[in-house]
Amino acid sequence: MIRRASALAMLLTLTLPAAAEQVGARAKGGFPESFFMEKVPRAEANATAEKLARAVMAARMIIFAYAGKIVDPTLGDKGLSGDALESQWRSAVEPDLIDASPSQKKIFEKLFWAGRQVMDNNQERINTKGVGWKNFLPAKWEREMGQVFAARTGIIIKQPGRAYRSPMNAPDDTERAALEHYVKAGHGENKPLTSFAKWGKQEVYRHMEPIRLIPACLGCHGKPKGEPDMLGFEKDGLEAGDVIGVMSVTVGLSD
Ligand code: HEC
Structure with missing residues (x-):
């Protein structure tokens, strides 16, 4: 028995590498510069990210108004x-585009394009008769729009959540720190958190601002905590005004 065990141990040391590499780990490095199709000058980064965040919030509200239908x-x-x-x-975004630079205007055309694509993609789903819940929400539109927009521009728009439903909305370290900041700071704190970072060879500007709940959101994100909402997710136990996620915008810098 002992001899068999030691023979097995010998076989294992012969066939396995000394320190087994973790399978399913994230590759190191990455985010090559060529990924960023649209970049903005450093001086425009702040205004661009703010305008993008405001525009996406405006679209969320337009879609939310159709929720009942x-x-x-x-x-x-x-x-x-x-x-x-x-x-x-x-029309909702028009005031923000009046003073937009040519590069911002180009980015906004791609934003509208991405939003339209995703809405068109969901027509069959939302227009289905005889079904109540069709799995279409502002948050879903935003997640899909963010992917289409990033694929075309390299600009990343995400909405990481404090208890996210979609794995696409998992926060990275910077986003988690922003979530923690807004949760701790309470209702009055809406100042965006901004930072510069290096992603591979590319310098980026990051903008985060809180997404707060309004009464209409509480059917799913409200109380009582842990009770299933109409979709089967556990409710977050939050109140109107509480932070549910952050609007996270990352733009590559051209200078
Ligand atoms: C009908 C239930 C429902 C209502 C009402 C609702 N949500 Fe959500 N929320 C969800 C679901 C489901 C997701 C995941 C969407 C996805 O990515 O497909 C989600 C995702 C989110 C996310 C992204 C983080 C995450 O959890 O994945 C934010 C932020 C968010 N909702 C905010 C809001 C706000 C603000 C309102 C009100 C204006 C609201 N939600 C209303 C169900 C709801």
Whole structure:
């Protein structure tokens, strides 16, 4: 028995590398400069990130206004096509584009394009008759829009959550620190947290601001904590005004 065990141990040391490499670990390095199709001059980084964050919040609100229609099983066409979203979104964002630089305007065209694509992609889903919950929410639109927008521009727009539902909304270290800051600071603290960072060879500007709950959100993110919401997720136990996530914008710098 002892001899068999030691023979097995010998076999293992022969076949396994000394320190086994972890499988499923994140590759080191990465984020090459070529990933960033749209970059902004350092002097414009702050205003660009702020305008992008405001624009995405505005689109969330436009979509949220359709929430009642979207979950109505008796309705077919909900009137929220890509075009319908885009035209309302452009009017909402117009004041912010008046003083936009040419590079900001170019970025915004790609933002509207991404938002429209995602809305068009979801038409079949939201216009299905006879079903109440269709798994379409402002947060879902934003997650998908962020991916399409990042694929085209390299600018990353995310909404990491304090108890995230989608794994895509898991915070990185900087985002987690921002979440902790806003949770600890309480309702009055809305000043964005900004920083510069180096991603591979590329310097980036990061902007984070709190996303706060309004009464209409509490059916899923409110009380009692732990009780299933209508989708089966555990409710967060939060109140109106509490931070639920951060709007996180990362832009590459051109100088
Ligand atoms: C019907 C239930 C429901 C309501 C109402 C709701 N949410 Fe959510 N929320 C979700 C679900 C589900 C997700 C995951 C969406 C996804 O990524 O597909 C989510 C995701 C989020 C996220 C991203 C972090 C995460 O948890 O993944 C934020 C931020 C967020 N919601 C804020 C809000 C705000 C603000 C409101 C009100 C304006 C609101 N939600 C209303 C269900 C809800």
